[in-house]
Amino acid sequence: MFTERELVAKIVSGNVKAFELLIKRYEKLVLHMVSKMISCDEDVHDVCQDVFIKVYHQLHTFSFQSKLSTWIARIAYFTTINHLRKVHREQLRITNDDLLAIENNYFTEETPEQLLIKKDASAYIQHLVQQLPLAYRSVLTLFYLEEFSYQEIQEVTGMPEGTVKNYIFRAKKLLREKLAQYVLLENKL
Amino acid sequence: MKEEQENPIDINALLETALRREPDTSLPYGFARTVARKAFAQRARFIGYIKSLGIGVCLGVVMLMVLYLFTPTFGKQIMGLLFHWKYTVIFIVSVVTIIQYFDYKLKIVHRWDE
Numbered sequence: 677m678f679t680e681r682e683l684v685a686k687i688v689s690g691n692v693k694a695f696e697l698l699i700k701r702y703e704k705l706v707l708h709m710v711s712k713m714i715s716c717d718e719d720v721h722d723v724c725q726d727v728f729i730k731v732y733h734q735l736h737t738f739s740f741q742s743k744l745s746t747w748i749a750r751i752a753y754f755t756t757i758n759h760l761r762k763v764h765r766e767q768l769r770i771t772n773d774d775l776l777a778i779e780n781n782y783f784t785e786e787t788p789e790q791l792l793i794k795k796d797a798s799a800y801i802q803h804l805v806q807q808l809p810l811a812y813r814s815v816l817t818l819f820y821l822e823e824f825s826y827q828e829i830q831e832v833t834g835m836p837e838g839t840v841k842n843y844i845f846r847a848k849k850l851l852r853e854k855l856a857q858y859v860l861l862e863n864k865l
Numbered sequence: 866m867k868e869e870q871e872n873p874i875d876i877n878a879l880l881e882t883a884l885r886r887e888p889d890t891s892l893p894y895g896f897a898r899t900v901a902r903k904a905f906a907q908r909a910r911f912i913g914y915i916k917s918l919g920i921g922v923c924l925g926v927v928m929l930m931v932l933y934l935f936t937p938t939f940g941k942q943i944m945g946l947l948f949h950w951k952y953t954v955i956f957i958v959s960v961v962t963i964i965q966y967f968d969y970k971l972k973i974v975h976r977w978d979e
Contacts (some may be wrong), residue, residue, distance in 0.1 A: 681894045704887075711888045713911035724892060725900050732904040733970065801883035820884035848880065855876050 680744045688736050699728050702748050705822055709752045713810055714759065714815040723759050727752045742831055749822070749832045754816060760810070797858060804854055805847075812847045815840055911969035918962065 678686070678697070686694035703724070710723045730751050738747055805813060811833070818824040819840075821855060829840045927945075933940030947954065 690905075695904065696897045696901040699900055702885060703892055703897060703968045707890065707892055717890055720890060721893065721896075722894070725894070725903075728900045729904050732901075766903040767976050797879050797885055801880065802886065805884070816884060820881070821887065845968075851884075852876055852880055855880055859876060859879075 681740065684735060684738060684740075684744070687732070695732060700732070702745060703728075705745060706752045707750060708817055708821050709749060709814065710756050712805075712813050712821075713756045715806070719759065719763075722754055724752075726759075727755045730755060743828070745822075746824070746828050746831050749824070749828075750819065753832050757810075791834065800858060801851060801855060804851055808847055808850075811835070812843050815843045816847055819844055907969055911965055914962075914965045918958070 678694070683694055683698055683701075687698060706724050707720070708728050710727070711720050714720050714723060727748070731748055734751070738744070744810075758789060805816060808816070815829060815835070818829045819826075824832065826837045826840050829835070830837045834839070929940065929943065932943060
């Protein structure tokens with residue numbers, strides 16, 4: 677098992693197998709981040725590929741001041757945001773008014789399809805998470821799925837630590853409330 | 866709050882489990898291999914271009930020297946012609962090199978099935 681330094685040195689010196697190893701090591705991290713931010717599977721594959729090609733081109737500039745995973749996650753985060761900017765699918769900026777709207781009435785009215793999703797609590801939560809704004813989703817993914825610290829999330833996203841904590845707190849509060857309603861409904865049935 | 870108090874452990878545990886659940890999507894089989902090869906191929910293409918350019922320039926210089934040695938008059942004519950068009954030649958070579966460089970550095974948007 678190579679260390680990060682050995683792996684980077686091998687890739688920079690032109691070892692294709694070492695780069696393949698790096699992709700295998702970090703493909704889950706990149707896939708989790710990208711797939712939580714983009715819903716179209718084809719786009720997810722394209723963006724994941726772009727992320728690793730960018731990683732390859734910029735690897736010689738990596739100075740080991742952070743963990744390699746944090747550095748790759750940062751590239752994945754900004755590549756995905758650039759992709760979304762290009763396709764104009766998502767509003768990336770969140771204003772204070774938007775935050776208020778999220779707290780009050782963000783989630784859409786439930787349709788029969790959504791009620792079906794509710795049958796599985798976990799799927800229901802995933803469904804709710806998908807409706808959260810991009811910044812909330814990415815922060816939640818990094819914190820829970822990748823187990824990044826607040827400091828690491830700050831390094832990846834560029835958001836202040838306070839904002840990261842606030843997003844996680846608000847998102848969890850919202851989800852907990854929705855889940856509590858769901859559990860109550862299930863118990864009544 | 867009342868609802869939470871009724872099911873405090875269940876809700877928190879459910880939420881944590883759901884948030885830690887991995888997405889259902891996965892990358893195609895052989896993703897790492899394909900992407901690694903593609904990234905290296907891009908670099909190899911650019912290096913190949915630089916090598917070809919170097920070899921071309923060297924061959925040209927050698928051919929001119931040989932020409933100059935055996936048929937000085939014709940050699941002088943060719944040298945004069947090259948000297949006359951030097952800026953055009955430099956411009957064409959520079960533009961092609963810059964295009965190749967940007968193609969290598971910036972052409973990073975590829976379709977997966979390409």
